[in-house]
Amino acid sequence: QGKFTLLRDTRTDGSFLVHHFLSFYLRAGCKVCFVALLQSFSHYNIVAQKLGVNLTAAKERGQLVFLEGLGSCLDVVFGKEELAEEQEAKQPHPLQFVRTTSSSSGTASDLRALLDFVRASLVPVDGDAWQGRVLLLDELGILLSLGAAPVAVLDFVHYCRVAVCSRLQGNIVVLVHSDEDSEDEENRLLVTSLCHHSDLILWAEGLATGFCKDVHGQLKIIRRTSLQPGGERDTQQLYQYKIQERNVTFFARGMSAAVL
Amino acid sequence: LVSTEEDKYGVYSHLLFKYFLAEGIVCGHDLFVASAKELPTNILKELPAPLLDNCRNEAGEEAATVPSEDDSMQIAWRYQNFPKMEASPSTSSRFGHYYDISKTMSSELIQSVKCHSFFLPEEPSLQPTIKMHDTNCGYARLLQSIQKIIYQEGFDGSHPQKKQKNVLRIAIQSLGSMLWDDDICCTDNPKDTHSLTKFLYVLRGLLRKSLSACVITVPAHLIQNKAIMERVTNLSDVVVGLESFIGSERETNPLYKDYHGLIHVHQIPRLNCLICDVSDTKDLAFRLKRKQFTIERLHLPPDLSDAVSRSSKQELAAAAKLLSSGCGAGAGGKKHLDF
Numbered sequence: 001q002g003k004f005t006l007l008r009d010t011r012t013d014g015s016f017l018v019h020h021f022l023s024f025y026l027r028a029g030c031k032v033c034f035v036a037l038l039q040s041f042s043h044y045n046i047v048a049q050k051l052g053v054n055l056t057a058a059k060e061r062g063q064l065v066f067l068e069g070l071g072s073c074l075d076v077v078f079g080k081e082e083l084a085e086e087q088e089a090k091q092p093h094p095l096q097f098v099r100t101t102s103s104s105s106g107t108a109s110d111l112r113a114l115l116d117f118v119r120a121s122l123v124p125v126d127g128d129a130w131q132g133r134v135l136l137l138d139e140l141g142i143l144l145s146l147g148a149a150p151v152a153v154l155d156f157v158h159y160c161r162v163a164v165c166s167r168l169q170g171n172i173v174v175l176v177h178s179d180e181d182s183e184d185e186e187n188r189l190l191v192t193s194l195c196h197h198s199d200l201i202l203w204a205e206g207l208a209t210g211f212c213k214d215v216h217g218q219l220k221i222i223r224r225t226s227l228q229p230g231g232e233r234d235t236q237q238l239y240q241y242k243i244q245e246r247n248v249t250f251f252a253r254g255m256s257a258a259v260l
Numbered sequence: 261l262v263s264t265e266e267d268k269y270g271v272y273s274h275l276l277f278k279y280f281l282a283e284g285i286v287c288g289h290d291l292f293v294a295s296a297k298e299l300p301t302n303i304l305k306e307l308p309a310p311l312l313d314n315c316r317n318e319a320g321e322e323a324a325t326v327p328s329e330d331d332s333m334q335i336a337w338r339y340q341n342f343p344k345m346e347a348s349p350s351t352s353s354r355f356g357h358y359y360d361i362s363k364t365m366s367s368e369l370i371q372s373v374k375c376h377s378f379f380l381p382e383e384p385s386l387q388p389t390i391k392m393h394d395t396n397c398g399y400a401r402l403l404q405s406i407q408k409i410i411y412q413e414g415f416d417g418s419h420p421q422k423k424q425k426n427v428l429r430i431a432i433q434s435l436g437s438m439l440w441d442d443d444i445c446c447t448d449n450p451k452d453t454h455s456l457t458k459f460l461y462v463l464r465g466l467l468r469k470s471l472s473a474c475v476i477t478v479p480a481h482l483i484q485n486k487a488i489m490e491r492v493t494n495l496s497d498v499v500v501g502l503e504s505f506i507g508s509e510r511e512t513n514p515l516y517k518d519y520h521g522l523i524h525v526h527q528i529p530r531l532n533c534l535i536c537d538v539s540d541t542k543d544l545a546f547r548l549k550r551k552q553f554t555i556e557r558l559h560l561p562p563d564l565s566d567a568v569s570r571s572s573k574q575e576l577a578a579a580a581k582l583l584s585s586g587c588g589a590g591a592g593g594k595k596h597l598d599f
Contacts, residue, residue: 040468070465115376145457184487
């Protein structure tokens with residue numbers, strides 16, 4: 001409860017972790033707000049069905065609030081002039097920072113609409129009996145590509161933590177890409193800062209020796225016990241994995257089925 | 261969204277661009293051609309002519325591998341069990357059509373499909389009505405034009421009664437170059453780093469919501485700020501890089517003597533499933549023959565020369581190391597295989 005989990009991938013695609021957490025929390029009966037910036041709804045739906053969860057049904061019963069970045073940015077960019085104005089008076093579109101000018105008073109206002117959307121979707125409503133609240137975000141670096149400043153993104157994440165982790169005792173799971181020899185300074189700043197503030201880091205890395213058919217990568221699990229009172233050192237576990245059609249198998253390093 | 265990183269002089273990426281359009285015409289898809297440097301009608305005039313069925317066998321035989329030998333191997337018998345080395349990745353399945361690049365496509369065939377075009381210098385310079393802050397005017401107008409065509413022609417399902425469904429093939433040339441009024445190719449600190457990435461994101465949104473496919477070419481070798489190229493890679497579904505040997509030291513390298521360039525597959529789509537189908541072949545090279553452009557698996561020829569000097573062996577080894585820097589789903593690990 002109240003934990004911030006960072007999903008990180010390097011030299012490989014860590015989105016299988018996102019699919020896992022999505023189906024995991026939905027099966028556990030939590031209310032999930034999924035800000036899906038990278039792919040369309042049907043992609044997540046098809047994969048979730050393979051993992052045994054129906055996203056459309058979850059949306060209909062109110063368990064899942066899905067923001068499809070690709071689709072809704074079209075509304076923002078190509079929306080009709082008159083409709084947009086009257087809608088904004090009522091409720092600004094979560095992705096409106098793509099459209100509006102960055103105000104001189106500060107960059108925090110850029111992502112405010114997105115924050116309000118997240119807060120509104122997870123606020124407890126009388127009559128719902130969901131076990132917990134979860135915010136899932138795929139993928140944070142896209143906010144940078146769309147023009148938000150890294151400080152604005154960090155502020156957004158901070159306010160989300162206040163709203164979701166502290167006040168609602170919910171969890172947050174965020175995916176970021178990171179590459180060692182990346183020259184994207186803004187992304188690096190984002191990832192480093194988030195690493196320092198996460199309670200749990202799941203780091204999917206491609207193998208250092210190159211592509212392998214049987215071992216798709218290794219997963220480093222870092223539990224930030226140093227942040228808790230008691231001040232112990234972070235614990236770290238390392239597993240290698242192979243992604244299959246419907247699940248992912250984990251094994252200790254060097255113990256892949258192909259080798260044994 | 262397929263992003264092609266252009267080779268240094270744009271020769272081969274332009275060829276792939278034309279192949280994409282030609283395939284669209286032969287399949288009967290509608291086309292949308294956008295360019296800032298060449299008139300779309302001129303591009304359409306230069307498309308390669310499709311090969312008819314009886315010619316295809318001829319072309320197939322040309323590219324066929326060496327006829328098989330029946331006698332079993334005496335010395336290298338361990339290799340008997342391995343599948344025969346095939347130069348082209350899949351010769352059995354028929355996918356797409358073949359073209360003869362020495363001939364151009366007939367104008368009747370071109371006119372059989374609807375071709376929409378966007379040529380930046382000739383577009384009226386109206387202020388675009390779409391709302392994207394800080395975005396380059398050229399990109400905004402292009403987006404508006406694409407969205408208008410998608411909506412009007414019903415590719416996004418908005419006019420269901422109109423006609424039977426068709427696919428729109430969008431091809432955009434040299435996105436990010438100076439001709440699109442974007443200065444990411446000139447300076448390390450462009451005044452607007454987000455125009456191209458915002459454009460690609462909205463374009464991908466349009467593609468997901470309609471029956472369309474898009475190929476763009478990007479002059480990646482000119483873009484100074486590598487962070488932008490990384491973001492472009494993250495925002496695309498497929499990224500293919502072309503590296504031609506023209507003018508580089510690899511032209512004289514004996515390893516590459518049969519080929520004109522290398523193809524690097526940086527990323528393949530991982531859509532609708534947990535894993536992607538990564539092929540075994542990582543090292544692809546291309547060759548431009550008089551009538552055909554072929555992509556083949558790059559293989560080292562047997563080292564048969566007696567007096568091979570040490571320096572050339574090292575060169576070959578270095579080139580071979582560079583070959584296997586795999587695609588995004590794999591990893592690039594040159595350092596750990598030094599032995």
